[in-house]
Amino acid sequence: MKWNQIPLGPLQTNCYLLSNEQECIIFDPGEEGSKLIQLIQQKKLKPIAILLTHAHFDHIGALDEIREFYNIPAYLHQKEEKWLMDPSLNGSKSFLAGQSMQMKPADFLLTDETELELGSFVFKLFKTPGHSPGSVSYYLESERMLFSGDVLFKNSVGRTDLPGGNEAQLMKSINQHLVNLSADTIVFPGHGPVTTIEDEIASNPFLR
Structure with missing residues (x-):
């Protein structure tokens, strides 16, 4: 299994390409669609789906361009169904x-x-x-790879001061689902460098 981390847009939101042989999953195409397409073409990958961790503007900016170019589906949690169409909900407004x-x-x-x-x-x-409200994390158990979006970062956690954010709920999500994963699980966050569950338990001040 191979992966690429591509920071996109003014907020340098991490888009990830996860590939196995030629098939490829795209996580959070935040912006700069042409740049992303060029990289995919260079690597001769065949995208089969787009997985969105949530629908904030910096994670969806190139969504339509990418899915129309490759004719592939996009997946999102139901609680943010309307966010893609509503600038006031996705934050772009x-x-x-x-x-x-x-x-x-x-x-x-x-x-x-x-x-x-x-x-x-x-x-x-x-x-x-x-x-x-609709943040999700995708766990590839066979490879111990977690795509956490803006829930868990290296030495930090996601902000909760945006509409629909809730600090107690965020910490419950992390403690219930993420920190109990295998220590060597690689965490692929929405911003910043990759990390591991082991490192976050040891050094993340929000998890103490």
Whole structure:
């Protein structure tokens, strides 16, 4: 299994490409769609789906461009179903001067904590609200890889001062689902460097 971390847009939001042979999953295409497409073409990958950890503007900016170019579906939790179409919910109205993001609806809405099988990839879906109501984390158990979005970062956790944020809920999500994963699980956050569960338990001040 191979992966690439591509920081995109003014907030340098991490987009990830997870590939197995030629099949590829795209996580959070935040912006700079042409740059992302160029990289995918260079690596001769075949994207089969887009997984969104949540629907804040900095994680969805290139969503329509990518899914239309490759004709692939996008997955999002049901609680943020309307966020893709509503600039006031996805934050673009407040944070992007003169620019409001309105994307097409997600192709598939996630609801239950279950296994999500896409081609040769099998993810465990964790509902991890707190940063936003519909935040989810995708766990590839076979490779001990966790795509946490803006829930857990290296030495930090997601902000909870945005609409729908809840600090107590965020910490419950982390303690219930993430810190009990295998210590060598690699954490792929929405911003900043990758880390591990072991390192976060040892050094993250929010987890003490």
